[in-house]
Amino acid sequence: MIYLDNAATTFPKPKSVYDNVMKAMKEYGANPGRGSHAMAMKGAKIIYETRELLAELFNLEDPMNVIFTSNATDSLNIAIKGILKPGDHVITTTMEHNSVLRPIKELEKYGVENTIVLCKVDGSIDVVDIENAIKNNTKLIVTTHASNLTGTIFPIEKIGAICKKHNITYLLDAAQSAGVLDIDVQKNNIGILSVPGHKGLLGPQGTGALLINSDIVIDTIKQGGTGSESSSLYQPNFYPDKFEAGTHNLPGIAGLNAGIKYILNEGTKSIYSHEKELIDTFIKEIRNNKKISIYGPESLENRCGVVPINIFDMDSSEVAYILDSKYNIAIRSGLHCAPLAHKTIGTEKIGAVRFSVGPFNKKTEVIIAAKALNEISNM
Numbered sequence: 001m002i003y004l005d006n007a008a009t010t011f012p013k014p015k016s017v018y019d020n021v022m023k024a025m026k027e028y029g030a031n032p033g034r035g036s037h038a039m040a041m042k043g044a045k046i047i048y049e050t051r052e053l054l055a056e057l058f059n060l061e062d063p064m065n066v067i068f069t070s071n072a073t074d075s076l077n078i079a080i081k082g083i084l085k086p087g088d089h090v091i092t093t094t095m096e097h098n099s100v101l102r103p104i105k106e107l108e109k110y111g112v113e114n115t116i117v118l119c120k121v122d123g124s125i126d127v128v129d130i131e132n133a134i135k136n137n138t139k140l141i142v143t144t145h146a147s148n149l150t151g152t153i154f155p156i157e158k159i160g161a162i163c164k165k166h167n168i169t170y171l172l173d174a175a176q177s178a179g180v181l182d183i184d185v186q187k188n189n190i191g192i193l194s195v196p197g198h199k200g201l202l203g204p205q206g207t208g209a210l211l212i213n214s215d216i217v218i219d220t221i222k223q224g225g226t227g228s229e230s231s232s233l234y235q236p237n238f239y240p241d242k243f244e245a246g247t248h249n250l251p252g253i254a255g256l257n258a259g260i261k262y263i264l265n266e267g268t269k270s271i272y273s274h275e276k277e278l279i280d281t282f283i284k285e286i287r288n289n290k291k292i293s294i295y296g297p298e299s300l301e302n303r304c305g306v307v308p309i310n311i312f313d314m315d316s317s318e319v320a321y322i323l324d325s326k327y328n329i330a331i332r333s334g335l336h337c338a339p340l341a342h343k344t345i346g347t348e349k350i351g352a353v354r355f356s357v358g359p360f361n362k363k364t365e366v367i368i369a370a371k372a373l374n375e376i377s378n379m
C-alpha cells in the first residue's frame with residue numbers, strides 16, 4: 001500500500017511512537033495526577049514533559065498553558081466557544097475546515113456574528129480583506145495556517161500583526177502545518193494555537209493540544225475531576241486543569257511525546273524540504289497531462305505537502321476507488337470537510353482527489369501515484 005493520505009492522519013509513525021504507547025500501557029499505565037505512587041508520578045512526568053516539548057516546538061513561554069485535547073476539532077471548539085459571547089464578532093475565511101466553520105455557525109444561534117472572508121481560487125487570502133472585515137465588536141480572528149484542500153500556506157505573520165494592531169485574539173488552526181512549518185506563537189502574535197497530535201506531530205489518534213499565549217478569558221463547558229483543589233466544588237481556574245477534567249489519554253500523550261522528539265531531532269526545515277521535494281516531483285509528473293487539473297498555488301513556496309487534482313469531470317470518489325482497488329494507493333476524495341474551500345476553487349460538485357505526503361513517503365511512491373493518474377486519465 002502506498003499511503004498518501006497524511007493530511008487526514010500521518011502513517012506510519014516513527015517506531016519510538018509505537019514503543020512509547022505500549023510502554024505507557026504496560027509499564028506505568030496508572031492514572032496520572034490522581035495519586036502519589038510511583039506509576040502515577042511517572043505518567044504525570046511524561047505528561048508534563050510533553051507539555052514542555054510542545055512549548056519548545058512552538059515557542060510558548062509557559063508549558064502549563066499547554067492544554068491536552070482529543071484532536072484539533074476539540075481544541076478549536078474549546079477556544080471558539082470558550083471565548084465568543086453573544087454580541088461578539090468573529091472573522092474567518094472560506095478555506096477553513098468544518099471544525100472551524102461549524103462551531104462558528106453554531107454560535108450564530110446565540111447571537112455571535114461572523115464574517116467569512118472569501119479567498120482566491122488558488123486558496124490564498126488577501127490580508128487586507130481580513131483587516132477590512134474588522135468591526136468594533138470583533139473579538140477573534142480564526143484562520144488556518146495551511147489549507148487541508150489546496151495546501152495553500154497563509155501569511156500568518158501578517159495576520160498576527162493585524163490582530164496585534166487591533167488588539168484582537170488570533171486563533172491559528174495549525175492542523176496541516178504543526179510539525180512541518182515553523183510556528184512561533186510569540187513572534188507571530190498567535191494568541192491561541194490549535195494543533196492535532198496525530199497529523200504532522202506524528203502522535204497517535206486521540207491526541208491534540210491547545211497552546212494559550214494570551215490573557216483572554218476562555219470559559220469551559222467541561223467540569224470534573226482534575227486531581228487538584230479537590231475540596232472545592234468548582235472547577236480550578238488555572239491552566240491546564242481548567243480544561244483538563246477527567247483522566248488523560250496517557251498512552252496517546254506518551255506516543256505524542258515521542259513524535260515531537262522525532263520532529264525536534266529532525267527539524268521542521270528538513271521535514272518540510274523533504275515534503276516539498278515530493279510534491280514538486282509529483283506535480284512535474286502530471287503537469288503536462290491536459291486531462292488533469294491541479295489546484296492550489298502555482299509556487300511551491302506557498303504550498304505544504306498537499307496536492308488536489310481532478311481528471312476531466314470524473315467524480316473524485318471514482319478516481320479514489322480505482323487508485324485503491326487497482327493500484328493500492330490510499331488518498332482522500334470528496335469534500336475533505338471543507339465545503340467553502342471547494343466552492344472557492346470551483347470543485348464543490350465533483351470534489352477533488354487529494355494527495356498528501358508525510359515524512360516517510362519516498363520519491364518512488366509519488367512517481368508511481370503520478371503514473372497511475374496518467375494511466376487513469378487515458379482509460
Ligand SMILES: Cc1ncc(COP(=O)(O)O)c(C=O)c1O
Pocket residue numbers: 007008071072073074096097099144146147148173175176196197208
Ligand atoms: C485544517 C484542519 N483543521 C482541523 C482539522 C480537524 O482535525 P482533527 O481531525 O484532529 O479534529 C483538520 C483535519 O483534517 C484540518 O485539516
